[in-house]
Amino acid sequence: MYELYIANKNYSSWSLRPWVLMRELQIEFTEHLLRFGQTSSWADFRRISPSGNVPCLVDGDTTVWDSLAIAEYLAERHAGVWPLNSRTRAWARSAAAEMHSGFGELRSRCSMSCGVRIRLNEIPAALERDIARIGALWNDGLQRFGGPWLGGRTFTAADAFFAPVAFRIQTYALGLDAAAGEYTARLLRLESMREWYAAALDETFRDAPHEEGMLQAGSVTEDLRNA
Numbered sequence: 001m002y003e004l005y006i007a008n009k010n011y012s013s014w015s016l017r018p019w020v021l022m023r024e025l026q027i028e029f030t031e032h033l034l035r036f037g038q039t040s041s042w043a044d045f046r047r048i049s050p051s052g053n054v055p056c057l058v059d060g061d062t063t064v065w066d067s068l069a070i071a072e073y074l075a076e077r078h079a080g081v082w083p084l085n086s087r088t089r090a091w092a093r094s095a096a097a098e099m100h101s102g103f104g105e106l107r108s109r110c111s112m113s114c115g116v117r118i119r120l121n122e123i124p125a126a127l128e129r130d131i132a133r134i135g136a137l138w139n140d141g142l143q144r145f146g147g148p149w150l151g152g153r154t155f156t157a158a159d160a161f162f163a164p165v166a167f168r169i170q171t172y173a174l175g176l177d178a179a180a181g182e183y184t185a186r187l188l189r190l191e192s193m194r195e196w197y198a199a200a201l202d203e204t205f206r207d208a209p210h211e212e213g214m215l216q217a218g219s220v221t222e223d224l225r226n227a
C-alpha cells in the first residue's frame with residue numbers, strides 16, 4: 001500500500017496533485033496529513049521527506065518526494081497516468097512541466113486557500129499574463145484532443161497538475177474565457193475535488209504565513225472555513 005504524505009488541504013496545492021491523481025485513477029493509498037503551523041515543523045517534514053517538503057510518496061523502502069516525480073513513479077506502475085498516444089503524452093507532459101516550473105506570479109500572489117474568497121488589490125500585468133497563458137493552454141488541449149480533459153477522454157496527470165489552479169480561480173475570482181471556465185467547473189465537480197474541498201473547510205488550524213500572504217494580495221470577502 002502506498003503512503004502519501006500531504007499538508008493542510010486548505011493550503012497545500014502541491015499535495016493536491018498526486019492526491020487527486022491517485023483518487024481519480026483509483027490507485028489505493030494511505031493518507032498522512034502533516035500540518036503546517038502549530039503541530040508540524042520542518043524537522044517533522046524532514047523525517048519523512050528528504051527535502052522537508054510534501055507531497056511525498058512512500059512505497060516500501062522507496063521514497064519519492066516531488067509531485068512530478070511521484071506522477072512519473074506511478075506512471076511506471078499504473079496505466080492512465082499519462083495519455084496513451086505518444087504525441088498527446090508529449091503535450092500532457094509539457095503542460096504538467098510548465099505548471100511545475102512556471103506560473104510564478106499566479107503561485108505567489110494567489111496562493112491556494114480553498115475555503116476563502118478574496119478580492120485582489122490589483123491584477124498586475126505578470127498575473128494577467130499567467131492567467132491568459134493558462135486559458136490558452138487549456139483551450140489548446142481541449143480543442144486538440146477533444147476534451148473533456150486536457151489530454152482527451154480521460155483524466156490524466158496533466159489535469160491533476162492544474163487541479164489546484166481551479167481552487168485558485170474560485171478563491172480569487174480570476175477571469176477566464178467560457179471554455180476554460182467550464183473546464184475549471186469540471187475539475188471542481190469531481191468527487192475527489194469535492195471531498196478535498198470539504199476536508200479543507202473542516203480544517204480548523206491556520207498557518208500564519210499563508211494567512212498573511214493572502215491578506216497582502218487582497219481583502220477577504222468570505223471565509224467559508226469552520227472556525
Ligand SMILES: N[C@@H](CCC(=O)N[C@@H](CS)C(=O)NCC(=O)O)C(=O)O
Nearest residue numbers: 012013014052053054055066067068
Ligand atoms: N516541487 C515540490 C514542491 C513541494 C512544496 O513546496 N511543498 C510545500 C507544501 S505545498 C511544503 O512541503 N512546504 C513545507 C513547509 O512549508 O514547511 C513538489 O512538486 O512536490
